[in-house]
Amino acid sequence: MIESTRRSWWLPGAGLLLAVAFLFGAMIGPAGPDWWRVPLELLDRLPFVSIDSGVSPLESSVLWEIRMPRVVLAALVGSMLSLAGASYQGVFRNPLVDPYLLGVAAGAGLGATLVIVVNRTATESWPIDPLPLAAFIGGLLAVLLTYLVGAAFGAARVSATLVLAGVAVTSLATAIQTFILQRNSEVVRQVYSWILGRLSTATWSDVRLVLPYVIVSSGVLLAHRRLLDVMRIGDDEAQSLGARVDRIRLTVVVAATLGTSAVVSVSGLIGFVGIMVPHLVRFLAGASYRRLLPLTVMVGATFLIVADVPGRILSDPAETPIGVVTAFLGAPFFIIVLRSRQGALR
Amino acid sequence: MRKLMTRRLLVGAFSLFALAACGGGDSSSDNGTTSIDSAAPSSEPMPTAEIPQRIVSLSPTHTEMLFALDAAEQVVAVDSLSNYPPEAAAVLTDLSAFEPNVEAIAEYEPDLVIIADDSMGIKAQLEAIDIPVWIGLPPASLDDVYAQIDELAAAIGRTEEAKAVVGLMRSAVETILVQAPMLDEPLTYYHELDDTYYSVTSNTFVGSLYESFGLRNIADASEGTSDYPQLSAEFIVSQNPDLVFLADTKCCGVTPEAVAARPGWEGLSAVLNGNVIAMDDDLASRWGPRIVDYLYAIGEAIAGAVG
Numbered sequence: 001m002i003e004s005t006r007r008s009w010w011l012p013g014a015g016l017l018l019a020v021a022f023l024f025g026a027m028i029g030p031a032g033p034d035w036w037r038v039p040l041e042l043l044d045r046l047p048f049v050s051i052d053s054g055v056s057p058l059e060s061s062v063l064w065e066i067r068m069p070r071v072v073l074a075a076l077v078g079s080m081l082s083l084a085g086a087s088y089q090g091v092f093r094n095p096l097v098d099p100y101l102l103g104v105a106a107g108a109g110l111g112a113t114l115v116i117v118v119n120r121t122a123t124e125s126w127p128i129d130p131l132p133l134a135a136f137i138g139g140l141l142a143v144l145l146t147y148l149v150g151a152a153f154g155a156a157r158v159s160a161t162l163v164l165a166g167v168a169v170t171s172l173a174t175a176i177q178t179f180i181l182q183r184n185s186e187v188v189r190q191v192y193s194w195i196l197g198r199l200s201t202a203t204w205s206d207v208r209l210v211l212p213y214v215i216v217s218s219g220v221l222l223a224h225r226r227l228l229d230v231m232r233i234g235d236d237e238a239q240s241l242g243a244r245v246d247r248i249r250l251t252v253v254v255a256a257t258l259g260t261s262a263v264v265s266v267s268g269l270i271g272f273v274g275i276m277v278p279h280l281v282r283f284l285a286g287a288s289y290r291r292l293l294p295l296t297v298m299v300g301a302t303f304l305i306v307a308d309v310p311g312r313i314l315s316d317p318a319e320t321p322i323g324v325v326t327a328f329l330g331a332p333f334f335i336i337v338l339r340s341r342q343g344a345l346r
Numbered sequence: 347m348r349k350l351m352t353r354r355l356l357v358g359a360f361s362l363f364a365l366a367a368c369g370g371g372d373s374s375s376d377n378g379t380t381s382i383d384s385a386a387p388s389s390e391p392m393p394t395a396e397i398p399q400r401i402v403s404l405s406p407t408h409t410e411m412l413f414a415l416d417a418a419e420q421v422v423a424v425d426s427l428s429n430y431p432p433e434a435a436a437v438l439t440d441l442s443a444f445e446p447n448v449e450a451i452a453e454y455e456p457d458l459v460i461i462a463d464d465s466m467g468i469k470a471q472l473e474a475i476d477i478p479v480w481i482g483l484p485p486a487s488l489d490d491v492y493a494q495i496d497e498l499a500a501a502i503g504r505t506e507e508a509k510a511v512v513g514l515m516r517s518a519v520e521t522i523l524v525q526a527p528m529l530d531e532p533l534t535y536y537h538e539l540d541d542t543y544y545s546v547t548s549n550t551f552v553g554s555l556y557e558s559f560g561l562r563n564i565a566d567a568s569e570g571t572s573d574y575p576q577l578s579a580e581f582i583v584s585q586n587p588d589l590v591f592l593a594d595t596k597c598c599g600v601t602p603e604a605v606a607a608r609p610g611w612e613g614l615s616a617v618l619n620g621n622v623i624a625m626d627d628d629l630a631s632r633w634g635p636r637i638v639d640y641l642y643a644i645g646e647a648i649a650g651a652v653g
Contacts, residue, residue, distance in 0.1 A: 030578050
């Protein structure tokens with residue numbers, strides 16, 4: 001009884017933490033308004049509230065046009081990668097799986113590289129930026145290829161074959177990307193800066209671009225949280241309980257891939273989040289997917305918002321790549337959690 | 347008025363330059379400005395005694411220098427990025443300057459290979475098969491550029507042409523700097539390398555060019571971390587630079603209109619006053635004779651900003 005009361009606090013707790021992180025992320029940056037004016041400015045934007053925040057027009061545009069989309073995009077990317085990671089880990093029953101497993105990252109990287117090499121000056125008149133589009137399509141195609149290979153050769157043991165096919169497709173896409181880069185070395189820095197993560201150039205249109213995918217994908221994944229609990233006992237056992245294992249796996253993989261491809265297409269490759277956050281939540285709140293998935297969404301968003309702050313101010317006015325920060329912040333923290341929970345796991 | 351004058355003077359300088367480049371060793375046109383300065387050599391010493399007749403250039407900058415030195419008939423191949431001057435197209439190959447392949451280079455039976463850096467260790471490989479290599483490292487200043495042109499000319503037997511080229515460059519640069527408007531308050535600028543806001547500090551060669559006009563670089567605030575920092579958008583906008591130079595028009599298709607359309611950038615004074623200037627990426631990243639054109643473009647931008 002006491003246990004369940006304590007557990008019911010996890011979700012509001014995580015929500016509160018996310019709100020604090022959001023405010024923190026909005027307040028801190030290399031330029032823009034004084035940090036204490038930011039909450040006033042935010043309140044001022046609420047309907048029926050009018051506060052003189054003393055923020056100049058320039059500061060206001062830094063806050064609303066540059067910093068806020070970045071914070072919101074970090075939240076979306078962090079929650080999507082974490083949720084997709086947790087879902088993949090569920091359907092493959094493999095704790096080492098991350099959202100890039102089935103080739104999304106390598107496919108998106110290949111797509112982005114192709115556009116950067118080919119487009120050069122041609123994109124000005126395009127109605128949309130071809131870079132995220134190509135990354136999105138590249139990611140989806142890579143996973144589709146993985147799935148076709150896995151399904152063709154692994155009828156009996158779909159999940160293991162799928163993971164192996166993912167490894168092969170990733171290697172293939174990476175090899176092609178490397179070959180193209182060798183032939184076009186002048187674009188190495190651009191490709192590299194895309195790979196390291198592009199939160200630094202986030203705009204509201206990026207947010208608008210990914211939001212529908214994140215909502216649909218998250219909705220589908222969250223709706224499957226009870227079925228993922230059933231899947232934990234094993235394919236055959238779940239089947240005998242009436243779960244349509246292959247169908248569940250396909251749905252979850254498609255949803256997670258769609259969401260991951262969408263966020264990767266605007267943010268580049270931000271590693272470690274999708275594997276670290278789900279495990280962190282598991283250690284803190286238990287392994288049931290019913291609780292794990294909603295918590296993962298909140299904690300993932302919180303983590304990436306917070307991780308992006310040092311990226312902005314560490315080498316002010318220069319940027320530190322977000323991918324570096326996530327690993328740098330996340331790894332030691334993760335090790336500490338692992339260590340402190342070791343006793344409880346035994 | 348001043349602008350007109352500058353233009354006329356420069357047109358004069360450039361036509362002389364073109365004459366020197368095409369006509370060869372007409373040493374009467376070198377204005378007597380041939381004193382070789384004592385700038386630290388930015389290149390390795392010349393490797394051969396004989397005048398090379400089968401040169402392979404793996405550096406777009408040095409391809410431009412070779413053609414300006416009227417050495418076209420000595421060049422048998424240039425790398426895939428050597429897109430200037432137009433005459434270089436005749437010897438354009440798919441040789442890579444970044445990932446040089448010794449066997450592919452050796453096919454051209456060169457008696458001199460020119461590279462701009464040796465990070466791939468190509469020099470040792472080429473010298474192992476008795477092909478001499480000349481390295482022209484990126485310069486730190488205009489004086490380094492002049493010295494490097496002289497050294498290259500000495501290596502290929504074109505010292506007379508070098509006198510003319512360097513002399514013309516010096517006088518053109520002098521004219522451009524003299525004609526540039528005097529600034530009461532130093533104007534600030536942001537030099538954009540790509541659309542993720544990579545920039546340069548004044549420690550770089552291109553940064554030194556802006557510095558010679560007395561411009562103040564907003565990226566210098568990040569000195570000590572990197573000379574090619576990735577600036578944060580918040581910082582650029584809040585610095586509100588007077589001038590924005592886009593050295594990413596070719597690489598990334600950025601235009602002044604695209605900059606004006608960036609969220610949060612529409613209120614920048616450079617955007618409002620039309621001082622976002624599309625530059626030529628190639629000129630900004632090379633250090634051949636056309637660096638004069640780059641300086642001219644900077645001067646024009648400043649004149650536009652104060653006039």
